[in-house]
Amino acid sequence: MSGREEGGRVLSTRAPAKVNLTLHVLGRRQDGYHELESLVVFAGIADRLELRPGPELSLQVEGPTAVAAGPTGDNLVLRAARALGERVPGLRAGAFRLTKNLPAAAGIGGGSSDAAAALRLLAELNNLSVRDGAVFEAARATGADIPVCLEPQARMMRGVGERIGPPLGLPPLFALLVNPRVAVPTPEVFRRLGKVPGELGPSDHPKVPAGQGTAALRSAVAAGRNDLEPPALAAQPIIGAALARLRALDSCRLARMSGSGATVFGLFDDCRAAARAARVLRAAEPGWWVKPTVFR
DSSP: OBOOOOTTOOEEEEEEEEEESOBEEEEEOTTSOEEEEEEEEEEEEEEEEEEEEESSOEEEEESTTSGGGOOGGGOHHHHHHHHHHHHSTTOBEEEEEEEOOSOSSSSSOHHHHHHHHHHHHHHHHTTOOTTOHHHHHHHHHHOTTHHHHSSOSOEEEEETTTEEOOOOOOOOEEEEEEEOSOOOOHHHHHHHHTOOBTEEOOOOOOOOOSSSHHHHHHHHHHHSOBTTHHHHHHHOTHHHHHHHHHHTSTTOOEEEEOTTSSOEEEEESSHHHHHHHHHHHHHHOTTSEEEEEEEO
16 A cells, blocks of 8 residues: 555545345355345445545544444454555555444444445545456455445345345335344354255245335335344344334334344334334333434
């Protein structure tokens, strides 16, 4: 990476929560990785990342959930930046400042979205397209969920995360994100799933309707599933309690876990219903992370 400064120019971007509306595990490949199909959307709630160009690559983390983000030196933001620097000689970088609003190890891709945001900012600084092969390969080398976060729009994600479908242009979904303040290690969830290497099943994901409105989209999501939900509930039964809380709300149309947990989501008819549900749930569980939002 080069040390060229940019005269105080500061770049910034959002790093929105990534939510798996569905997550089908088709099996485990011979290399040990799991083959997935997932309908991915992005929430209105997000972390925020700034980049001040300069001679040294660094990261400062602040915000409501900064402590849970772990050691700065191992943060995916720096790992993604280094991965891009290995692929782009003379890459200009600088000092990152990350404001953490999303919980860590929560199944909503907070760290992956942060890393993708870093790659977007570095691409902008270095006059690269976010679709440049070096940017995509740096994303893929840093983490399986990072490629889909490079351009945060609703898409199908397949394989181990490297096969990204085109933007789907779905209608907005009004939602409530709930995390009961527990971390669920993804490797443990996949271990509990118990897939044998070499056993791959066929695709059975419901077709995602295009241009048919919210009701059709919700029906398609309801016809899908999250295969990681049962093993995650076995690891952290409180996830089941969070789902039960959501499903007990009269206005909740669908409740499911995102990713490998522990965050769950509920879908509602409009923003007012989601906001009312948030008030009810915060009163019942004041220690939980509860955020009304919109999925797109």
